[in-house]
Amino acid sequence: MSKAVEKAYQLIRERILSGDYAPGSHLKEEAISEEAAVSRTPVREALRRLSNEQLVKFIPNQGAYVNSWDEDDVDVIYDLRIMLEGYSAARAAQRISNEEIVELEECITEIEKLCEQHSKENHRRTIEHNHRFHSIIIEAASSERVHKMLGWLVEIPMLLKTIEQYSDADVERSNNHHREIVAAFKARDSDWARSVMQTHLRAAYQIYTHAAPNRKAHQTMPSYSAP
Amino acid sequence: MSKAVEKAYQLIRERILSGDYAPGSHLKEEAISEEAAVSRTPVREALRRLSNEQLVKFIPNQGAYVNSWDEDDVDVIYDLRIMLEGYSAARAAQRISNEEIVELEECITEIEKLCEQHSKENHRRTIEHNHRFHSIIIEAASSERVHKMLGWLVEIPMLLKTIEQYSDADVERSNNHHREIVAAFKARDSDWARSVMQTHLRAAYQIYTHAAPNRKAHQTMPSYSAP
DNA sequence: CGTCATTTTAATGTATACATTCGATGTTAT
């Protein structure tokens, strides 16, 4: 995207995900445009993009508010990811190139190496490689639509933190899933690929729900949406 | 949405769906702003919305082009609809109100009445009621995310025309599906509801593929995307 | 003292003017 829009977009997104902009707070265009050192026009465009990703909520003639999600919404997000990434894996099984398979295997070996000893830095790089692994598959599925839709499901802070909760057994299981997905790809077996991918993500969901300290304590939209 | 944006949005959308703006053609902001009698600003915003719905494709520093879809994309659209509307039906089964169920039944009786004799007008109203039927269910699923995502899958002209291809037997089968979905809702059976909904849409897909005179004749993006 | 109408204000929505970028065209040198 263009320079100023990207600048505003990244800034707003960062601040929302970091919690700097609290859920429900009013994102005023002028204030943001000053902080990002761009004019209101690109800020507006960035906000529109974020509203499509459901990170902010628009109210006509009133502007943008940081969106919040309740427990049910998190469930939906996981359900959608499981459906769509499962679908992606199925499509990828019939479309992925040998080069991409090699890349996937490199991701796996990297992750396994990094998991041998725990550290903040290794953790960060593990997340990166994991993300890359999933991205390659979504790319290989070769559908703009699916790619875009999945785009607004991932990278939500709560969900990203899940990986920090993985026990050693969880990590080993996850790595096994990764290997099995590649095996399914090599066999060009769509059903197998989809099945393993869905298993992989369902397991992640379980770890998240058990790790979440207070699942019932959901953030709610403030009263401006009510009479 | 605001007035001018809505005006531009509707105009562009209409012209794309009617084929007035041909696939691949360049949508120039200034030209559109004159036709819609608004300034470029709301036109830009409308184009961004349409690009999120995948109706137009953006190329940086070059602008918006009417997007086209090939056979594979149509397959993906149907697959996604089947997954997401199936999911919606499953959620709706546990959330739908009695009032909404009554509304669904009204839609069904209306459709059945309209199907008794063929006519252009009855056809149009059938489509309307059918659309309403599906909308109520998606509403009842009660998830902004799912609602929005399904928003950019429906109302593509090719797909809308499918219903015109329905034989009498197809129509009767469709009506039976509708009734069975309501039955599943009354039983609060999520799996049943999802299953029938997916059956319903898979049948529609089959009718489309068989009715399409030349499925292989897909529109392709012009060469600006190729070297 | 509370309620309702009015005014004010601060934000969004829109229009327009300016900057930038990329492609087309045409020229020149090899």
Place this chain on the structure above:
DNA sequence: ATAACATCGAATGTATACATTAAAATGACG
């Protein structure tokens, strides 16, 4: 003649000024 290069133009990208709207503050009245 062709390829590299410079120039020009038309479109997008950005900034800013103006219009409109809705919420908040104020004040009049019951």
